[in-house]
Every structure is written in structure tokens, then in C-alpha cells.
Amino acid sequence: MLPHLKVRRSLALASAVMALSLPALVLAAPSAASIQRADIKLPIQNYIGAFGGPAGVKALINTFVGYVAADPHINYYFAHTNIKALKYNLTQQVCEIVGGPCTYTGPTMTAAHQNLQVTTAAFNYLAQDMIKAMDKRGIAKPAQNYLLEQLAAMEPQVVTANGPLG
Numbered sequence: 208m209l210p211h212l213k214v215r216r217s218l219a220l221a222s223a224v225m226a227l228s229l230p231a232l233v234l235a236a237p238s239a240a241s242i243q244r245a246d247i248k249l250p251i252q253n254y255i256g257a258f259g260g261p262a263g264v265k266a267l268i269n270t271f272v273g274y275v276a277a278d279p280h281i282n283y284y285f286a287h288t289n290i291k292a293l294k295y296n297l298t299q300q301v302c303e304i305v306g307g308p309c310t311y312t313g314p315t316m317t318a319a320h321q322n323l324q325v326t327t328a329a330f331n332y333l334a335q336d337m338i339k340a341m342d343k344r345g346i347a348k349p350a351q352n353y354l355l356e357q358l359a360a361m362e363p364q365v366v367t368a369n370g371p372l373g
């Protein structure tokens with residue numbers, strides 16, 4: 208790989224990690240509505256318009272799953288996954304998280320990932336693919352940061368393969 212490409216890739220990863228770990232990047236303040244679910248406990252805000260409604264979320268998930276499938280860092284995790292079911296559940300989940308009129312009915316994040324040995328690095332590559340997909344779909348940065356914060360809140364349920372230092 209050419210040196211400048213290497214730098215660009217690690218910069219992109221660094222920005223994904225920062226987006227996940229720096230609350231300051233999340234521009235919108237929590238609002239009144241707060242719902243309690245097994246895995247997502249942050250206040251829900253309404254960004255469904257910024258995502259293009261439920262149809263926009265569905266298109267985003269299609270793009271995202273395409274990027275994950277093409278990502279050699281993490282695609283092997285999904286070798287035995289029912290992709291149609293994954294897309295459906297992710298669409299419902301993300302639509303609900305961003306305040307849309309959808310209901311997620313899939314497994315808890317703990318149940319879905321408990322046997323997968325997901326690492327922090329894998330989590331961050333997946334987040335990077337989501338950022339790439341949101342950029343591709345033209346989703347505004349405040350809405351992107353909101354979704355990334357919600358996903359980051361699920362990391363403890365998803366990542367099971369690291370010690371305290373990752």
C-alpha cells in the first residue's frame with residue numbers, strides 16, 4: 208500500500224474512534240423523551256427526518272451492510288449470518304433509535320453477540336463503515352454523531368473479547 212494511503216486510513220480510523228469516545232463531538236443536547244430498553248438507555252431524540260425517514264434508514268443499512276461485507280477486517284464475523292434478517296433487524300433498530308415510527312423486535316445486543324468474540328478493534332471498524340455509509344447517504348453530521356453515540360453506548364454489550372486495555 209502507498210504510504211499516503213496508509214496515513215489516510217489510520218486518520219480515518221482515528222476519527223471514528225474519536226467520534227465514539229468523545230462526547231463533545233455529539234452536538235445535540237439530550238431532550239425530555241427518554242425510554243428504557245435492554246440495551247439502549249440514552250435519551251431518544253428525533254432525527255428520523257435527517258435520515259430520510261424509515262425508507263432512508265433502510266437505504267442506509269443496505270449501504271452499510273454492503274461496506275461491512277466488503278471490509279476484510281470484520282466481514283468474516285458475518286460468514287454464517289442470515290443477512291436478510293440482519294438487515295431487517297438493523298433497520299428497525301436504527302429507525303427506532305433515531306426516533307422513527309419503528310419497533311425493534313430482535314434479540315438483545317448481549318444475546319446477539321455473546322458467542323462472537325467481538326473485539327474493540329472490530330467494533331471501531333464497524334463504526335467506520337457506518338460513518339462511510341452515512342457520508343455516502345448524505346446524512347448531516349449532527350445526526351451522524353447522535354447515532355454514533357447511541358451505538359457507542361451499546362459497546363459493553365457487543366464487545367466481549369478484550370481485557371481492560373482493549
Ligand code: HEM
Nearest residue numbers: 281284285288292293296297319325329330333358361365
Ligand atoms: C453498536 C454496534 C452494533 C449493533 C447496533 C449491532 C446490531 C446487531 C443486531 C440488531 C443483530 C441481530 C440481527 C439478527 O438476529 O437478525 C446483530 C447480530 C450480529 N452482529 Fe451486531 N451489532 C453491532 C456490532 C457488531 C460488531 C462490531 C460485530 C462484529 C464485527 C457484529 C457482528 C454481528 C454478527 C456476526 C451478528 C449475527 C449473529 C448471528 O448470526 O446470530 N455486530 N447485530
